[in-house]
Amino acid sequence: MDLDNYLRFAAALIFVLALIGLATWMARRFGFGSRAPQVRSGQRRLGIVAVATVDARHRAVLLRRDDREHLVLIGPSADLLIESGTVPPPGATSSGKRSE
Secondary structure, three states: OOHHHHHHHHHHHHHHHHHHHHHHHHHHHOOOOOOOOOOOOOOOOEEEEEEEEOOOOOEEEEEEEOOEEEEEEEOOOOEEEEEEEEOOOOOOOOOOOOOO
16 A cells, blocks of 8 residues: 555545544534533522432432422332422521432
8 A cells, every 4th residue: 555545544534533523512502411401591490409329220319399309219110209299407508419
C-alpha cells in the first residue's frame, strides 16, 4: 500500500468519527440521549430523595412527587411499591441529592 491509500483511509475514518460525534450531539440536544426529558422552566415536580442498597440486586428508592413521598423497591425482575403518598417531615427539602 502506498501513502495515498493510508491518507484516504485516515480521512475516511476521521469523517466517520465526526459523523458519529455529530449524531450523538444532535441526539442529546433534541432529548434522545437521556432517559427522562429535562425540565427547563419552573420547579421540578419529581425527584429522588434517597437511595439505599438492600442487597446486591435490590435498592430502596424514596421518590418525591410534588408534596408526597413514595418508597419503591427496585429489583432486576420487578419493582414493588412499598409505601405511597406519605407527607415528608417538616423541614425536608427537595434538593434531589442521592444518598447511599
